[in-house]
Amino acid sequence: MLFFTQCFGAVLDLIHLRFQHYKAKRVFSAAGQLVCVVNPTHSLKYAPTRCAAVQASTEQGILPPCHHHEVVHDPQLVPCTCPLFSCPWEGHLEVVVSHLRQTHRINILQGAEIVFLATDMHLPAPTDWIIMHSCLGHQFLLVLRKQEKYEGHPQFFATMMLIGTPTQADNFTYRLELNRNQRRLKWEATPRSILECVDSVISDGDCLVLNTSLAQLFSDNGSLAIGIAITTSKVHSSEAEM
């Protein structure tokens, strides 16, 4: 009996996910776009000032002394960049992706344009929604974080990091787009390198920032659909002139 109840529950879950997937597709109305349902993870190591200062001198693949590592013995090794857990792992930049997949079970998706459907937006801060995105020969980490920068006022922060060096990151532009209730919000920027801390990007506010009220306007039944696109960057024509 218990078996049948569990089976029934699993079927219901599948129908629900399929329905959410269908809704997200309709919101972005882009045939062929991959929709990824991302469940939240309560951050186990959250500390807002973990990365006090991130230097730009990370070009050689050496992470500055943020995260939980006091000393990186081998300059070729980088600590685990998963923003969720205090993880003692360190390894070469090339194997960060497989570590994140295998140890932290972070999904990886293929495609230039995908829809990231974050569920259970109502969960209390701090909460993270994370996926990896494989595109244009590189892997990116998308982090959506619910965090209380001002006590009692949670906000949502979304950013994209390249699993690569800052110089490699400069070759790309990422776009995050919300579209619902006759409102549209687009954020376009150069991804930051995973060698910089995701925490410092978020505490600097150099990312897409949503107040709770705006997040509610864009969400549907507690899920927030974010359209993601990555392109190779052309310096904005206006900037080039300056």
Add this chain to the structure above:
Amino acid sequence: MLFFTQCFGAVLDLIHLRFQHYKAKRVFSAAGQLVCVVNPTHSLKYAPTRCAAVQASTEQGILPPCHHHEVVHDPQLVPCTCPLFSCPWEGHLEVVVSHLRQTHRINILQGAEIVFLATDMHLPAPTDWIIMHSCLGHQFLLVLRKQEKYEGHPQFFATMMLIGTPTQADNFTYRLELNRNQRRLKWEATPRSILECVDSVISDGDCLVLNTSLAQLFSDNGSLAIGIAITTSKVHSSEAEM
């Protein structure tokens, strides 16, 4: 001697404004776009909860009892909608524009696409930057407000209101765009009617919201250039399907 000093000051001001205008034009690189330099005004009547509740029942052109008016005697009359001053004026919707121009010296600009260049972003909250925008046969009020929703953490809120009824407002879409430092932020929405309170739109957060750090990234020498475009609204294709 004093006369010559003043003349020299005026010439310097003109050169400075011309320079700002030129910079804003380059940022948006749209030949023929009108750039309007908007100076800040310290709000004299700021009270965050001035409009406790705004009803949607304002279709007949009757402002709900927010603002400073206890009773609107004639249902055809609307109080002054200037968000800056406590003004005892009331009149028909059709003459609100001339009242705002003449009494409150709010500039009006023509053109489907303009650049709003708000100066002196560093001034303490509460501060407003306001212009009217004449376009597609209607007049709109653009309000950029610096306000401390959370004490000690000023934010910038930008919204566009139609000087007309909510039904008329539904026919338009406005877009606000920031573009600088390889970052781009776009907000698109249906303008709200001036018969709803601008204060409630801002306190609901249903507008473009910028944290101070992001505003600094987008500003240049203390000025923030916002590209504005108004179009007649087509229901977003994705929404239409739903």
